[in-house]
Amino acid sequence: MTRGMTVAIQGEAGSNSEVGALQLFPDATIAPCETFTAAFDAVHDQAADVAVIPVENSSAGRVADPHQLLPNSGLYITRELFLPIHFDLVAPQGATLESIRSVRSHVHAFGQCTKLFANWKWTRHISADTAGAAREVAMMGNRSVAALAPSGIADKFDLAVLQSHVEDNDNNATRFLVLSPKPEVSQTRPAITTVLFRTKNVPAALYKCLGGFATNSVNMTKLESYQLGGSFCATQFYVDLDGHMEDPNVKRALDELHFYVADMKVMGCYPADPYREELA
Secondary structure, eight states, X not given: OOTTOEEEEESOTXXXXXXXXXXXXXXXXXXXXXXXXXXXHHHHTTSSSEEEEEEEETTTEEOHHHHHHGGGSOOEEEEEEEEEOOEEEEEETTOOGGGXXXXXXXXXXXXXXXXXXXTOOOEEEEOSSHHHHHHHHHHHOOTTEEEEEETTOGGGGTEEEEESOOSSOTTOEEXXXXXXXXXXXXXXXXXXXXEEEEEOSSTTHHHHHHHHHHHTTOOEEEXXXXXXXXOSSOEEEEEEEESOTTSHHHHHHHHHHGGGEEXXXXXXXXXXXXXXXXHO
């Protein structure tokens, strides 16, 4: 039941984050935030029930800011979504590819559309989000300025589509996470379990920590590392596991992990998006 819910996103109305949030929560009220920090804070301050945040893209890789915020956020992962992402090159009416001198968009959009720039000497300008880039171009009204924006957004700002589906890969997709102030352990299978742990400062610490996953046949789909407090000695790891935390093999692996870590937290146990089956 999503009616009455408020969902925080980073970005403006029309952004891919809004599309993803509404796909997960069709009847929710969307609360656009200028930054990822503001979206996290909206959940902390109870201005929003959850946040829907992009964490990685199949072409451009990890989204840096959320990964830095997640470990100390106090929030829990309750769902995931893989959203196919398509971009249009949009500009004011009357513009042409030849008239364009600069393109505005989010930094990750540029990383997903590198082939578009191979034959053009366009200057790139970073915007807070892709929908905001389209709005900025519409307000400027300059036929030499275009935007990489979500497919279909041109009509919203009365812009012309100079080229559609300009992403490098047809199967381009972004993974979003739903972040909640309270843990919700789903009983749905297949599931993903996300764990945050800090290794002890001893030789082969990470090797020992990961050994239990190997011996119990638990597949890791993601491993991120963080240096703590500016120190090169204390390292924290973020791991996504294929399986439910209560599955016997996952449970054994997590029990074994306890012996080798300074601390550990299960950040979420949630349904695996069916899109994962297409990636297998």
